[in-house]
Amino acid sequence: MTLTITNIKRPGSEAPESVTVENGVIKGWNLPHEGEVIDGQGGAVAPALIEPHAHLREPGQTQKEDLASGLAAAAAGGYGTVVSMPNTSPVVDDPATVRTLIEKADGLGFARLRPAAALTRGQEGEHLAELAYLKEAGAVMFTDDGRTNEDARVLRLGLEYARSLDMVVSVHAEDASLRAGGVMNEGPVSEALGLPGNPAAAEAARVARDLEIVAQTGARLHVQHLSTARALELVRGAKARGLPVTCEVCPHHLTLTDEALRSFDAVYKVAPPLRTQVDADALLGGLLDGTVDCLATDHAPHTGAEKERDLLEAPFGIAYIELAFPLMWTRFGERLGLERLLDLMTAAPARVLGWPAPTLEPGAPADLVVLDLDTEREVDPRTFLSKAKFSPWAGETLRGWPTLTVVGGRIAFRR
Structure with a gap:
C-alpha cells in the first residue's frame, strides 16, 4: 500500500x-x-503516540471494552501502539493468551497491541509466572497492575528474573493496608464528605520500599501513575542515586483534584485517587524538570451502569485514551512546548520499554x-x-x- x-x-x-x-x-x-x-x-x-498503560478488558470483561473498541479509540487518540494491562478474566499470565491477543489485534487494523503479562500467576502475588515464555510469546512488560505487590520477597525475585531477561517490571505502588477501603484522597475533602480516604502515605511508603529492592537487585522498575508530591520526591532522589527507575504520570492527576469528588460523581473515582492541587502542581513540575519519564492514560473503561453506583460501590477508573493529547495540549501546551509533549508521548515511553x-x-x-x-x-x-x-x-x-x-x-x- x-x-x-x-x-x-x-x-x-x-x-x-x-x-x-x-x-x-x-x-x-x-x-x-x-x-x-x-x-x-x-x-x-x-x-504515532505510544500508550504504555491501558486496560482493554479482553478477555472476559468485554462488556466494558474489547480489543476492537479499545484499539479503535486509541487510534482516534493518535496512538499507534498500546501496551495492555493483564488484569483481565482470565489474567494474562500464559504465553498462549499473549499470542492470541496479538494475533487478534493485528487483524483489526487499528492501533498495534503489545500486551503486558502478569508478574505472578493469577496476579495473586505468590508465585512468579513463566516470565521467559511470556516474553518469547510477545509480552513487553511484567506487572501485577490492578493488584499491589504485597510480598516484597516475591517482587525481589520477579525483578531479578526480569533483569536476566532484560525486561522492565511496572508496579501499582500503593500499600494495601494503608489504602484500606479508601475511595478518594484522604484529606479535608474526604473528611467533609464523610468518605473513607486513601492517604498519600500509602503511595509513598510503597514507592520507598520498592526503590530499596531496586537498589538491591539493580533491576529496572517502572512506577505507574504517580499521584503524590512525596512519591515523586522519592523517585527524584532515586534517580539522583543512579537507580534504574522510571515513572509515569497520567493527565487526570494533572488536570483534576479531589475537589471534584464533592459532586459525589463516581466518574472521578480512580486508583490511585485524585489528589490535591499541590500534588498536581508537583507532578507538572516533574514533567518540566525531567523527573517524570512519560505520560500514560491508565485508560480504564467501565459500563455506565457501574459508574452510576455510589462512590463506595462504583469501580475505580477513568477512560479517555481519545482525549489525552488534546487535553494535555490545551492545558499545558504553552508550558511544555510541542516537542517536549510529543516526546513524553512517543520516544519517552519507548525508552521506558527499551524500544x-x-x-x-x-x-x-x-x-x-x-x-x-x-x-x-x-x-x-x-x-x-x-x-x-x-x-x-x-x-x-x-x-x-x-x-x-x-x-x-x-x-x-x-x-
Whole structure:
C-alpha cells in the first residue's frame, strides 16, 4: 500500500511538506505524490503516540471494552501502539493468551497491541509466572497492575528474573493496608464528605520500599501513575542515586483534584485517587524538570451502569485514551512546548520499554499522526469509539485533536 500525506508540518518547521509511505515504512519526504493522496490541512505530523498503560478488558470483561473498541479509540487518540494491562478474566499470565491477543489485534487494523503479562500467576502475588515464555510469546512488560505487590520477597525475585531477561517490571505502588477501603484522597475533602480516604502515605511508603529492592537487585522498575508530591520526591532522589527507575504520570492527576469528588460523581473515582492541587502542581513540575519519564492514560473503561453506583460501590477508573493529547495540549501546551509533549508521548515511553525511539526518517516504520493544533472541539462522550461513553471533561473545549493516524502504513483512523 502506498500513501502520500500532503500539507503537513514537522515540529519546529512552518513549511508545508508531504510524506510518502509504502509497504509499511516511510519512503521519503517531498517526493512525487504516489498512491492515495490525503490533504493534511496544515496539521502537525509526528510519530504515532505510544500508550504504555491501558486496560482493554479482553478477555472476559468485554462488556466494558474489547480489543476492537479499545484499539479503535486509541487510534482516534493518535496512538499507534498500546501496551495492555493483564488484569483481565482470565489474567494474562500464559504465553498462549499473549499470542492470541496479538494475533487478534493485528487483524483489526487499528492501533498495534503489545500486551503486558502478569508478574505472578493469577496476579495473586505468590508465585512468579513463566516470565521467559511470556516474553518469547510477545509480552513487553511484567506487572501485577490492578493488584499491589504485597510480598516484597516475591517482587525481589520477579525483578531479578526480569533483569536476566532484560525486561522492565511496572508496579501499582500503593500499600494495601494503608489504602484500606479508601475511595478518594484522604484529606479535608474526604473528611467533609464523610468518605473513607486513601492517604498519600500509602503511595509513598510503597514507592520507598520498592526503590530499596531496586537498589538491591539493580533491576529496572517502572512506577505507574504517580499521584503524590512525596512519591515523586522519592523517585527524584532515586534517580539522583543512579537507580534504574522510571515513572509515569497520567493527565487526570494533572488536570483534576479531589475537589471534584464533592459532586459525589463516581466518574472521578480512580486508583490511585485524585489528589490535591499541590500534588498536581508537583507532578507538572516533574514533567518540566525531567523527573517524570512519560505520560500514560491508565485508560480504564467501565459500563455506565457501574459508574452510576455510589462512590463506595462504583469501580475505580477513568477512560479517555481519545482525549489525552488534546487535553494535555490545551492545558499545558504553552508550558511544555510541542516537542517536549510529543516526546513524553512517543520516544519517552519507548525508552521506558527499551524500544528504539520512533522517528519520521525514511526507512522508519510508517507509524504517524497528524494533529490539528488550533481547531477547538467540544468533548462529546457520545462520539467516543470506546465503549465508555462518559467523561470528566464532557462539554470542555479542547484543541490538538488527531485528524489522521497511520499504523504500519495503513490508515487506522481518519477524522
